[in-house]
Amino acid sequence: MFYWYDYLLVFFVLVTSVLIGGKQMKIFPIAVSVIVSHFSGITLIAVPADVYKYGAFYGLTCLSAVLLVIASMYVYYPVLFKGDYSSIYEYLEVRFNRKIRLFSSFLYILYENFLLPVVVYTPALALSVVTGFSVQLIVLLICGTCVFYTAIGGLRTVIWTDIFQFVIxxxxxxxxxxxxxxxAGGIPSVWNKAVSGKRLDIFDFDPDPTKKDSFWICTFGLAARFLFYVCLSQTSVQKYMSLSTLRRCRWSLLLSGLCWCLVNICAVSVGIIIYANYHNCDPVMDKKITKNDQIVSYYVEQVAQKISGISGLFMAALLSSAISTLSSSLNSLSGVIYNDFVRKFSKKSFTEKTSVRIMKIIVVIEGIWCTSMIFVIQYLGEILPLATAITGLIDGPSLGLYTLGICFPQVDSTSAFYGTIGGVIFVSAIYFPSIYYKQKQVFVYPAKELSVKGCNVTHETFSMASKYSNPFHENFTSNSYNVDGLDVVNSTMKVDDFSANQPFFFFRISYAYYCLLGALVTIILGLIITYVKKCKSKSPANPTRPASLPLLVE
Structure with a gap:
């Protein structure tokens, strides 16, 4: 339940977001802004819930951060700063041609227009539950506030608002x-419960790519995903390129990696702490909540009974993350749409004042689109898988395209274009059948052991526990115990026992590998096409294209 001080906290976040603006670009604000703009309700809600059920594998993303920071500092950004490009798409046009630039820009715009409504809908739904206000009204409030300060203040306002939201x-x-x-009884108690519940068994070196989590999947698979998402998406490039020198950019990248690790460690810690509190009574099996993704909100609601204002603080944090992602994306979208489509296809040139006005209009239009899509999302359950699919389709092939341009000077525009198309087709051929099989529950990822022996167990709870732990009701191992005369079962699926019924290997590959696979397929196809063309024609490479990477790195 929300009290007056909870509303005050949420109102404070919105008002402060509007009032901030007009600072000079510095290393630390850029670093924090990049990270804040790339975590949303997923980080605050989905990550702890995943840790609670499957273990703390997500903590390995700190190793991924090391890889993505090194690659960004010494491979990608030296090239971008050498050419003084205002966007990643400008680089693609100089390196290849206008067609590839427009193709990549279009994919980015499509991706953002489907993802942003989901980013806004998540906190709006949570706020609606605790406040009683309609989702539509909350969405209008979020989008209206965000569009206003993004259009008025531009990039500087976005960055300094992100600092404030990071603190929240x-x-x-x-x-x-x-x-x-x-x-939970203190840090030693939390640790012991997490160890006994196997939530800290994260150093699984099994190379099987069909597992949900492993050391290799979470380190290298997610490293490719985060490399594109955090460092090479237009939202990030726009901010890093606002710094004056490559040296400042490298320092900002390093700080971004540290901030990324800090946020993820906090999210993982929340999941571990929630497990320590509910290790004897899972709220889903006890029918306190209907699905695992609600466990963070349920936990915060329980904590709110002990500390006044904690619900408002958490909802303000959820709201802040959504506003940060939305504002950064709106700012980047306006720049991409204006530079790559409005200005390119316009027959007349615009003054600087007119250009700024057009980009502000784009921000408003995108905000209206985002708000309108919310009214559709609440009736279309398939929109979230669609947004996730677009993410998987774009990240990997786009990363492969940038890598071809920066690291392989012999690759021309034709090879890069068809390599990227091939990457998109390959990931699509894996992803969509995988979604189908998961919805049909042809294969599932087994959860860590969950218990109801500390609950006020009823026959209804027992039935729920059996169904929740074992959706197939067969081929599982179990630990049984008696509570109030009931035989309660903790069960763990044995996937190997029904491997004969599993879909083709590629359709079971972990989603964390989609970006890496898309990038590799794009690079390999681009190089193969280049080799085939070279064999057919002995003409030298186009000398007007940028030089190879070693000549550009300082």
Whole structure:
């Protein structure tokens, strides 16, 4: 339940976001802004829920951060700064041609227009539950506030608002963690419960790519995903390129990696702490909530009974993350649409004042589109898988395209274009059948052991526990115990026992590998086409294209 101080906290976030603006670009604000703009309700809600059910594998993303920072500092950004490109798409046009630039820009615009409504819908739905206001009204409030300060203040306002929102999120994380540790009996108790529940068994070196999580999947698979998402998406490039020198950019990249690790460690810690509190009574099996993704909100609601204002603080953090992602994306979208489509296809040139006005109009139009799509999303359950599919389709092939341009000077525009098309087709051929099989429950990922022996167990709870732990009701191992005369079962699926019924190997590959696979297929196809063309024609490579990577790195 929301009280007056909860509303005050949420209102404070919105008002402060509007009032901030007009600072000079510095290393630390850029680093924090990039990270804040790339985590949303997924980080605050989905990551802890995943850790609670499957273990702390997501903590390995700190190793991924090391890889993506090194690659960005010494492979990609030296090239971008050498050419003084205002966007990643400008680089693609200089390196290849206008067709590839427009193709890549179009994919980015399509991706953002489907993803952003989902980013806004997540906090709106959560706020609607605790406040009683309609989702539509909350969406209008979020989008209206965000569009206003993005259009008025531009990039500087976006960056300094992100700093404020980062502080809100970290305070929420630390408060929730602190109270959770106390209620679980202290840090040693949390640690022991996590160890006994196997939530910290994350160093699984099994090379099987069909597992949900492993050391290799979470380190190298997610490294490719985060490399594109955090460092090479237009939202990030626009901010890093606002710095004056490559040296400043490298320092900002390093700080971004540290901030990324800090946020992810906090999210993983929340998941571990929640497990320590509910290790004897899973709220899903106890029918307190209907699905695992709701466990963070349920936990915060329980904590709110002990600390006044914690619900408002957490919802403010959730709201902040959504606003940050939306504002950064709106700012980048306006630049991409204007530079790559409006200005390119216009027959007349625009003054600087007119250009700024057009980009502000684009921000408003995108905000209206985002708000309108929310009214559709609440009736279309398939929109979230669609947004996720677009993410998987774009990240890998786009990363492969940038890598071809920067690291392989012999690759021409034709080879890069068809290599990227091949990457998109390859990931699509894996992803869509995989979604179908998962919806049909042809294969599932087994969860860590969950228990209801500390609950007020009823026959209804027992039935729910059996169904939740074992959706196939066969081929599982179990640990049984008696609570109030009931035989309660903890079960873990044995996937190998029904491997004969599993779909083709490629359709079971972990989603974390989609970006890496898309990038590799794009690069390999681009190189193969280049080799075939070279064999057919002995003409030298186009000398007007940018030089190879070693000549550009400082």
């Amino acid at each position: 999120v970290m305070i929420a994380f630390l408060t929730v963690c602190s109270e959770g540790i106390k209620s």
